[in-house]
Amino acid sequence: MPTTLKIDFVSDVSCPWCIIGLKALEQAADRLQGEVALDLHFQPFELNPQMGPEGQEINEHLHEKYGSTPEQLERTREAIAARGAELGFTFGKGKRSRIYNTFDAHRLLHWAEEKGLQPALKKALFKAYFTDGQDPSNHEVLVQVAGEVGLDGAEAREVLASGRYADEVREREQFYLQHGIHSVPAIIVNERHLIQGGQPVEVFEQALRQLASQA
Numbered sequence: 523m524p525t526t527l528k529i530d531f532v533s534d535v536s537c538p539w540c541i542i543g544l545k546a547l548e549q550a551a552d553r554l555q556g557e558v559a560l561d562l563h564f565q566p567f568e569l570n571p572q573m574g575p576e577g578q579e580i581n582e583h584l585h586e587k588y589g590s591t592p593e594q595l596e597r598t599r600e601a602i603a604a605r606g607a608e609l610g611f612t613f614g615k616g617k618r619s620r621i622y623n624t625f626d627a628h629r630l631l632h633w634a635e636e637k638g639l640q641p642a643l644k645k646a647l648f649k650a651y652f653t654d655g656q657d658p659s660n661h662e663v664l665v666q667v668a669g670e671v672g673l674d675g676a677e678a679r680e681v682l683a684s685g686r687y688a689d690e691v692r693e694r695e696q697f698y699l700q701h702g703i704h705s706v707p708a709i710i711v712n713e714r715h716l717i718q719g720g721q722p723v724e725v726f727e728q729a730l731r732q733l734a735s736q737a
Contacts, residue, residue: 525734525735526558529561530565532698534652535563535627535647538613540706543721546723548560549609549726560730561681563635569706570624577621582640603615622659623659624658625659626682629687630682631644632687705718709726
């Protein structure tokens, strides 16, 4: 029987390194099939919790936040796209022009966990934003993506309109911030071991094997 490791994957749907980390983690788990199984839970983190509903132009935002020049941003984009391609994920070229608030996406993910479809929704939201350039704060986009992965569209719309799960999401966000998680992805194994960042598949494979042997 494989050893099951509980994974709390702390991330934001607007974080490119989060989808890179997720794909690498899943491929590492595939290599360890029969040895290790993942019990995967996505936990909320907002890169831009103060972002207004209109969002912000992406280059302007990254320059303000990190002081990045256009040349640096382009090099980073190319590196991210290359890592994504290696892992089988497409970053749509020129598709993302704005950064958005993702709080409602996290509320929908909380609901999707109750329905057993959280991983499917998380991956579909990454694709919607990074591959297709859609706005993950837009309720119509969120309802459509929810429907595509088998969730009830009418119920998704009701969740978004009602403000359900807002307290639960904020509570989880605060929990991870208070435990020192200030950058994502943060992959917490069995609630005590931290793997930080979009690591290569080999790094995840080695870490999962080692942690499974200690479990």
